[in-house]
Amino acid sequence: MVIGLTGGIGSGKTTVATMFSKLGVPVYNSDIEAKKIMHTSEHVKNAVIDLFGEKAYLDKKLNKKYISDKVFNDKKQLEQLNKIVHPAVRAHFLAWVAEQNYPYVIQESALVFENNSQSNYDKIIFVRADESIRLKRVIARDLISEKAVKARIKNQLKDPFKEKLSDYVIENIQLKETQSRVEQLHKRILAELK
Numbered sequence: 001m002v003i004g005l006t007g008g009i010g011s012g013k014t015t016v017a018t019m020f021s022k023l024g025v026p027v028y029n030s031d032i033e034a035k036k037i038m039h040t041s042e043h044v045k046n047a048v049i050d051l052f053g054e055k056a057y058l059d060k061k062l063n064k065k066y067i068s069d070k071v072f073n074d075k076k077q078l079e080q081l082n083k084i085v086h087p088a089v090r091a092h093f094l095a096w097v098a099e100q101n102y103p104y105v106i107q108e109s110a111l112v113f114e115n116n117s118q119s120n121y122d123k124i125i126f127v128r129a130d131e132s133i134r135l136k137r138v139i140a141r142d143l144i145s146e147k148a149v150k151a152r153i154k155n156q157l158k159d160p161f162k163e164k165l166s167d168y169v170i171e172n173i174q175l176k177e178t179q180s181r182v183e184q185l186h187k188r189i190l191a192e193l194k
Contacts, residue, residue, distance in 0.1 A: 003124065004109055005027075005106050005124075006111070007162075008125060008162075011128060011129045012172035012178070014029065015108065015175070016172060016178065017106060025102060026123070027091055027107075029108045035064075039062060043088070045104065047084040049130060058140065062162070072151050072155060082115065103190060104189055107120075113165060123167040123168065124167050125167045126162055128159060129172050131153065133173065134149075144153055
């Protein structure tokens, strides 16, 4: 079974994914893998340079700040970047799934609903946290302004919409409670697979 794990920026998707991973569940982090692919795939690199120009890479490394500044203020460029990166990540993910030997796997992906890719999953877990908490987390994590975080949130669909389309919801406020919810859901999923 392939499960999508999603949630808004700063909701704690990676925290929840790590908890599942510690329970033995194979977890694929789309953001990390996308960054690797953007460094290693010549096809993707060339397409990114065609889209953003030579500044997209500095000393053969992805210029994340430059690209972030471009895409989070221009939906069209974000869509074009996604059309380059997402098919490459999808192909890599499917090859990874074929190598796994566990009752289910999780793909952590921020933009399941935004990319209309929910049909790629058997089930979807949505990680939820209040926007005020998410803002604080992202400001602390990425050392960026509240305005920059709000611009990113604006590019994502609203939580109630995503929650309605998800099979499971995990509220991620207190780590102990989140851990307990993850363990309960893990047992439930394994029971449903029997």
